[in-house]
Amino acid sequence: MLYRLPPTLARAAVLLPLLSATVHSAVAQDEPIELADDPFEITDPIAAPPGAAEIGFVGFYEQARRGRVRDTGGVEAELEMGIVPGLELRLGQTGAYGNLETRRKLGTVTDLSGSSDDAGRALWGGATRFGALYQLSDDRGAFPAVALLGRVRTLYGPSRPGYETEAVALVGKTVRGGERPLGVHVNLGWVARIDPQQGERQNRFFVNASVGQAVSRDTALVVTYAREQQERGDQDYSVVQAGIRHRLKGGTVLGLAAGAGTNRDSPNFQIAFAMQWQLSEGWR
DSSP, X not given: OOXXXXXXXXXXXXXXXXXXXXXXXXXXXXXXXXXXXXXXXXXXXXXXXXXXXXXXXXXXXXXXXXXXOOEEEEEEEEEEEEEETTEEEEEEXXXXXXXXXXXXXXXXXXXXXXXXXXXXXXXXXXXXXXXXXXXXXXXXXXXXXXXXXXXXXXXESSSOXXXXXXXXXXXXXXXXXXXXXXXXEEEEEEEEEESOOTTOOSEEEEEEEEEEEXXXXXXXEEEEEEEEOOSTTSOOEEEXXXXXXXXXXXXXXXEEEEEEESSTTSOSEEEEEEEEEEEEEOOO
């Protein structure tokens, strides 16, 4: 014999999961927005919870200071997935078209010293990357949040494909908490090129630093400085960025950044727009 729930209990059984999801979403929305993330060249050291997944897209435009072709446009995408507490996997893809010599992490695919056919032309290039982030500590008391990020990367363009490994130390600290926190973040990285061609730099370093100030729970202003070694004879990639990150009611985050290079081998200016979606909030 089938037993039917009373109407009141039946309605409660249907509404309870929806109410739970709504409450969980409201709690997440009540937390201050992340101060370090796309479209800025900075990575937060906080690992995604187990089962959580987020995808982000960044569109960008840059103008080089010199060359017959000065414009570069492209898009980046990255998927982040929490595996176990403190560990997340990352899969990313970048594609760009134009003067690739101004694109950080893509400059080594545009060595045209042995080819005159591609000189002065807009070119396609890109990178596929796979890595993992492991969080070592939380931002508590006087101690900052610290994490390690390791990646392998394949770069492709007009020259033969390049293969690189990347190791990054990520540090983040909330200087002032509350509803409008102030935070600082630093990324220190080392890139090693596998099987470099003659004349290419086998190892190079980079450093990114940012200051983020939340002006509300859903909006933050961010200023970032990024610097990375380039090939021998070129000045380091060096860019200052400023912009805004804003979280919509459903949890989608929008970001807008504008930047300018500080030397002849960095972009004259750049602009980037980002969108991030939370695909899953994890296992609770």
